Amino acid sequence: MAHPTCQTKPVVFTPFNIICGIILLIGGVITILRFTKGIGAVTNLDDNNPWGIWIGFDLLCGVALAAGGYVTCATCYIFGLKKFRCAVRPAILTAFLGYALVVLALHYDVGRPWRLPYPIFFSQGTSSILFEVALCVFLYLTVLFLEFSPAAFEWLNWKRARYVIGKISLVLVIFGIILSTLHQSSLGALFLIVPSKLHPLWHSGYLAVYFFISSIFAGMSIVIFEHLVVDRFLHDKIDEEHDIESRNVALGFGKTASFLMAGYLMIQVIGIAIDNDWKYLGTRWGLWYLIEMIGFVGLPAVVYAIGVRERNLKLVQWTSFWTILGIILNRLNISLVAFNWQLPLGQKYFPSWMEVMTTVFIITIGVVFFKVIATRMPILHAHPDYPDDH
Amino acid sequence: MGITRRQFFGWMGAAIGSQVSLHKDANAASNKHFTGYPGSMGVLHDISQCIGCRKCETACNKVNSLLPPERPFDDLSVMDQKRRPHANTYTIVNRFDQPDRQLPVFVKKQCNHCKEPACVSACFVKALKKSKTGAVVYDDSLCVGCRYCMIACPFDIPAYEYDNPFTPEVTKCTLCQPRILNGQLPGCVEICPKEALTFGTRDELIQIARQRIKNYPDRYVNHIYGEHEMGGCNWLYISNTPFADLGMREDLGITPAPQLTSGALAAVPVVVSLWVVFITGIHAISKRKEQMAADEKQADVGRVLKSEQARLTETVAKLKEKAKEEKEAAVKREVKKALDEAAKQARKTVSDPKALKTPSETPHTENQESE
Numbered sequence: 001m002a003h004p005t006c007q008t009k010p011v012v013f014t015p016f017n018i019i020c021g022i023i024l025l026i027g028g029v030i031t032i033l034r035f036t037k038g039i040g041a042v043t044n045l046d047d048n049n050p051w052g053i054w055i056g057f058d059l060l061c062g063v064a065l066a067a068g069g070y071v072t073c074a075t076c077y078i079f080g081l082k083k084f085r086c087a088v089r090p091a092i093l094t095a096f097l098g099y100a101l102v103v104l105a106l107h108y109d110v111g112r113p114w115r116l117p118y119p120i121f122f123s124q125g126t127s128s129i130l131f132e133v134a135l136c137v138f139l140y141l142t143v144l145f146l147e148f149s150p151a152a153f154e155w156l157n158w159k160r161a162r163y164v165i166g167k168i169s170l171v172l173v174i175f176g177i178i179l180s181t182l183h184q185s186s187l188g189a190l191f192l193i194v195p196s197k198l199h200p201l202w203h204s205g206y207l208a209v210y211f212f213i214s215s216i217f218a219g220m221s222i223v224i225f226e227h228l229v230v231d232r233f234l235h236d237k238i239d240e241e242h243d244i245e246s247r248n249v250a251l252g253f254g255k256t257a258s259f260l261m262a263g264y265l266m267i268q269v270i271g272i273a274i275d276n277d278w279k280y281l282g283t284r285w286g287l288w289y290l291i292e293m294i295g296f297v298g299l300p301a302v303v304y305a306i307g308v309r310e311r312n313l314k315l316v317q318w319t320s321f322w323t324i325l326g327i328i329l330n331r332l333n334i335s336l337v338a339f340n341w342q343l344p345l346g347q348k349y350f351p352s353w354m355e356v357m358t359t360v361f362i363i364t365i366g367v368v369f370f371k372v373i374a375t376r377m378p379i380l381h382a383h384p385d386y387p388d389d390h
Numbered sequence: 391m392g393i394t395r396r397q398f399f400g401w402m403g404a405a406i407g408s409q410v411s412l413h414k415d416a417n418a419a420s421n422k423h424f425t426g427y428p429g430s431m432g433v434l435h436d437i438s439q440c441i442g443c444r445k446c447e448t449a450c451n452k453v454n455s456l457l458p459p460e461r462p463f464d465d466l467s468v469m470d471q472k473r474r475p476h477a478n479t480y481t482i483v484n485r486f487d488q489p490d491r492q493l494p495v496f497v498k499k500q501c502n503h504c505k506e507p508a509c510v511s512a513c514f515v516k517a518l519k520k521s522k523t524g525a526v527v528y529d530d531s532l533c534v535g536c537r538y539c540m541i542a543c544p545f546d547i548p549a550y551e552y553d554n555p556f557t558p559e560v561t562k563c564t565l566c567q568p569r570i571l572n573g574q575l576p577g578c579v580e581i582c583p584k585e586a587l588t589f590g591t592r593d594e595l596i597q598i599a600r601q602r603i604k605n606y607p608d609r610y611v612n613h614i615y616g617e618h619e620m621g622g623c624n625w626l627y628i629s630n631t632p633f634a635d636l637g638m639r640e641d642l643g644i645t646p647a648p649q650l651t652s653g654a655l656a657a658v659p660v661v662v663s664l665w666v667v668f669i670t671g672i673h674a675i676s677k678r679k680e681q682m683a684a685d686e687k688q689a690d691v692g693r694v695l696k697s698e699q700a701r702l703t704e705t706v707a708k709l710k711e712k713a714k715e716e717k718e719a720a721v722k723r724e725v726k727k728a729l730d731e732a733a734k735q736a737r738k739t740v741s742d743p744k745a746l747k748t749p750s751e752t753p754h755t756e757n758q759e760s761e
Binding site for chain 1: 550
């Protein structure tokens with residue numbers, strides 16, 4: 001299954017490998033500290049700030065940025081836009097790795113990670129939004145694994161398994177979309193219970209809808225941006241179909257994202273109007289909110305539209321990066337910045353360097369796994385035995 | 391279409407099943423109203439009576455077998471800073487200096503044991519439960535340590551043992567549940583020298599509080615804190631100072647925490663049920679469109695093929711007709727030519743009999759005809 005390009009003698013000490021190695025080493029040390037000395041030894045978490053970047057970034061942003069999987073599947077298999085087929089496998093792989101890493105990050109964050117299966121198998125707290133989150137993570141990770149498996153089966157040449165999984169692929173796609181809808185929205189709904197702690201500009205009865213809608217354009221943006229990265233670093237793995245169609249994917253998703261972002265802005269305004277939160281717009285929190293909404297949703301939506309109109313691929317690609325930053329900003333604002341907004345500044349949370357390093361460590365694991373899998377399995381190119389099934 | 395009817399019914403069954411099994415007690419829009427467990431116990435904290443002796447903190451530490459504090463309980467300078475409950479401290483007393491009065495005001499802080507607690511509804515393993523005694527109790531054998539209860543609590547009460555690597559627990563006041571079940575008073579209530587704490591059923595305590603406010607309208611603020619806050623608490627407060635000046639938020643609203651999320655939870659089975667229909671529907675529509683496009687293409691190709699065939703047949707027929715006409719004309723012409731020739735020859739023979747000859751053109755004409 002090796003590719004002609006892999007035949008040359010592998011170089012171990014590439015800059016990529018050295019940097020990854022250092023990060024993994026530091027991450028390993030922090031991991032040992034975390035599991036021998038406790039959460040307090042490596043984090044700045046306290047009783048007022050029980051959730052830090054491991055939840056705010058690793059979980060909330062990780063899941064939002066894994067939305068490319070279900071968005072691309074829906075576009076290609078449900079709405080029947082076959083031109084997006086080339087984007088499906090990279091998006092599924094990213095989503096699968098994204099969710100797997102979310103679960104990995106949770107092992108660091110929760111106090112007793114070996115009990116993570118409890119809410120599903122042992123004691124179901126069905127009144128909790130977090131129960132919904134847990135159930136969705138568990139089920140969707142399983143679905144994503146199955147959705148990813150055809151690439152692995154093709155690589156392993158397990159024809160029988162590949163045939164069986166091909167038969168249930170549509171069921172998996174539908175199940176995946178339902179679970180994603182629930183999971184993306186439930187992450188927003190987690191914060192419904194804290195109207196007194198989350199700033200009114202970010203707290204809304206529509207939080208679940210906000211998270212769901214923003215996950216769609218986050219997913220589209222990550223698909224566009226991912227191709228930019230893959231094209232630069234794994235160009236030899238991309239076949240002709242992917243190369244040609246990725247342009248249409250970027251323009252198609254850029255256009256859709258632009259419309260969605262405009263709609264998202266509208267429902268944000270409706271949220272402000274319904275709770276009558278206009279008075280906060282004039283405050284410093286209001287300024288920060290407007291920076292997020294105009295600077296990281298409104299403007300990129302306009303630039304997406306311009307990029308698509310002028311068929312300017314580069315502009316669309318860099319706007320996707322801008323949009324992704326906006327999603328990260330939104331999730332961090334809700335979970336960390338605007339959360340506990342009434343606490344004195346001195347009691348606010350700021351991550352420790354070890355928390356940041358752990359996050360970098362987990363992202364690095366994701367990047368390494370993506371590279372390892374994409375260089376070996378038919379992700380960015382069709383398998384010769386299954387040219388149309390890709 | 392890749393979906394059979396059986397699959398479809400299977401999914402619908404699963405969707406309805408989840409609706410029935412997961413959400414049996416989410417009364418998102420019913421007019422049922424939970425008024426608290428009848429006869430559940432609570433404590434009334436009369437803030438105007440508290441002298442900030444920290445005896446309650448001492449008793450709490452003792453009855454819960456907590457570790458001794460860094461600074462002793464008789465060190466009142468601890469109160470120079472505002473505190474909150476922590477892992478080894480279930481209750482604390484804060485001092486609030488009043489600019490217009492000589493004496494400061496002291497407020498005891500601990501779990502308020504809400505009637506419908508945010509922490510209980512937030513716990514995804516039911517490690518926190520509202521007991522019928524009124525106490526909100528914690529079961530560490532179930533706790534995963536997600537700390538969503540700490541996020542959810544509007545009073546900032548639950549704390550976490552961050553430095554315990556293997557068996558970290560959420561900690562908070564238990565209302566001395568073991569002592570209540572034994573017929574004893576909570577440790578803090580028992581020790582309070584000023585009767586700033588009164589233990590009783592919640593209903594009794596509200597009556598006492600009302601009576602005190604009625605008897606001393608000049609001393610008390612006309613508000614029983616905890617009667618309605620976040621749907622009501624089993625721990626109640628009356629005060630001689632506005633609660634907002636004592637670090638007690640008055641903007642929490644009266645909605646019980648579970649109601650804040652019940653709508654979102656109730657939407658889950660609806661989304662599952664409808665998404666199955668919508669998604670398969672959209673898929674079916676796009677498949678159908680594909681099929682229709684293919685059919686149309688087929689029909690178009692067929693139509694074009696047919697008309698081309700007809701045109702071809704017509705052209706061939708026309709050509710044949712033309713060829714036939716030409717042939718006939720040629721034959722006529724040749725025959726005429728031959729006749730003319732023969733006539734010429736005949737005339738010549740009449741005038742010159744030596745020149746008699748067979749006409750040579752006839753085989754050539756036959757050749758033309760056979761073509």
